[in-house]
Amino acid sequence: DQQVKQNSPSLSVQEGRISILNCDYTNSMFDYFLWYKKYPAEGPTFLISISSIKDKNEDGRFTVFLNKSAKHLSLHIVPSQPGDSAVYFCAASDRGNGGSNYKLTFGKGTLLTVNP
Amino acid sequence: DTGVSQDPRHKITKRGQNVTFRCDPISEHNRLYWYRQTLGQGPEFLTYFQNEAQLEKSRLLSDRFSAERPKGSFSTLEIQRTEQGDSAMYLCASSSQGEQFFGPGTRLTVL
Helix, strand or coil: CCCEECCCCEEEEECCCCEEEEEEECCCCCCEEEEEEECCCCCCEEEEEEECCCCEEEECCEEEEEECCCCEEEEEECCCCHHHCEEEEEEEECCCHHHCCCCCEECCCEEEEEEC | CCCCEEECCEEEECCCCCEEEEEECCCCCCEEEEEEECCCCCCEEEEEEECCEEEEECCCCCCCEEEECCCCCCEEEEECCCCHHHCEEEEEEEECCCCCEECCCEEEEEC
16 A cells, blocks of 8 residues: 555656656645655665645755645756756655654655756 | 764675664764665665654564664664565664655665
8 A cells, every 4th residue: 555656667858857756645644745866775865845834845956846635746856967867755754743754654766867 | 974874785694594784873863763675665664763762663574673772872673584575675764853864775685
């Protein structure tokens, strides 16, 4: 039972264009969402997060959008660069008490390839 | 380097043997997490410590698995009587109040 779904296993874009990675979730208790990037032989690296009280968060080239009614979030990368080529994981948490985002539930990931 | 470190990076063992992995979190982080990642999947939560207390264990963590964080600093994950299905990447992460920071992982291969 996948509570966090990334339905596109892979995505290929041209350098300089926009990359859009999508994520859907089923658990309505999730209130904090994160995107991680993973290179081969390394652990996931935190990219950007968003709380359920917001619908958009931006950090440089990365923007995350959250649509709570659709239980959908997306990561936009503009402009895409070859160094962005990696596996991107969407993750979610029900923060519960204390506001700490423990126990992350991850999607299966999307392999992004940015072609020069 | 003040990131999360894990040791060893790779472990090959024979079925039935015991293995132990170590994780050293970022020093000021009081929360420590273990995840497991298999091929084609995202990381799956195994267990969580706040300081030395183990506060939650996933049902994925069978009785062959045990984790400790004796002094609230480093943690160990032991797998007893390994099975081929235990082959995976074992990831450790730490946090204070915010996002979790992951180590490079230990790749376990059970022959």
